[in-house]
Amino acid sequence: MTESDADPIIDDIDRALIVALQGDGRLSYAELGELVGLSAGGARLRVLRLQEREILDVVGVTDPLKLGYHRMAMIAIEVDGDVKATADAISALDGVIYVVLAAATFDLLVEVIAVDSEDLFELINERIRRVPGVAKAQTFPYYSIHTHRFTWGTR
Numbered sequence: 023m024t025e026s027d028a029d030p031i032i033d034d035i036d037r038a039l040i041v042a043l044q045g046d047g048r049l050s051y052a053e054l055g056e057l058v059g060l061s062a063g064g065a066r067l068r069v070l071r072l073q074e075r076e077i078l079d080v081v082g083v084t085d086p087l088k089l090g091y092h093r094m095a096m097i098a099i100e101v102d103g104d105v106k107a108t109a110d111a112i113s114a115l116d117g118v119i120y121v122v123l124a125a126a127t128f129d130l131l132v133e134v135i136a137v138d139s140e141d142l143f144e145l146i147n148e149r150i151r152r153v154p155g156v157a158k159a160q161t162f163p164y165y166s167i168h169t170h171r172f173t174w175g176t177r
Contacts, residue, residue: 032077035060037176039068040078044173047080083172086119091135093142093163097150098128100158105129108155115153117145128160 032040038058042049049057055065072078086094101108105123109130113121120133132150136142142163151159 032072032176036068036072036077039065039072041173041175043069043078043080044175047082083170085167085170086135087167090137092138093136094167095134095136095142095146095161095163097130097132097134097146098124098160098162099130099132099150099156100127101129101155102157103155105155108153111153111155112150115145115149117141118150 035058039054042054042057051062051066051069054060054069055062058065058068060068069078069080073080099108099112109121109123112118112130112132117134117136118132119135120131122131123129124131134142134145134150136145146159146161150156
């Protein structure tokens with residue numbers, strides 16, 4: 023096992039910072055420091071280290087349906103050939119927001135957003151289905167987002 027394969031080592035302070043930022047990514051370093059018993063500078067250094075190690079990424083999460091993307095779907099894809107190369111090509115397409123390599127009947131699960139049904143059809147039919155390696159695609163359109171959770175904590 024290489025170092026990159028090993029679980030990242032984080033301590034209780036790192037865990038507390040992650041949980042706090044999952045709850046509210048806008049907390050100041052002073053507020054984070056107070057929560058974990060560090061100065062603002064100490065909290066900042068810890069957060070920066072977590073970001074540099076690619077353990078933490080603080081972003082603004084939006085609801086695409088409320089931003090004018092009125093169509094969302096999950097596309098289950100069977101790949102003929104190199105799954106990673108196909109996933110890389112699909113990931114580069116505008117409108118693709120999430121790609122998962124799966125171990126099931128389908129090789130990839132691809133989440134997409136589109137402004138309307140015509141845009142969704144064009145994305146799937148004209149762009150995704152034409153990516154080399156895409157053998158079969160099954161589309162599951164969304165009615166709405168029921169649960170969108172980013173607060174699973176740490177282990």
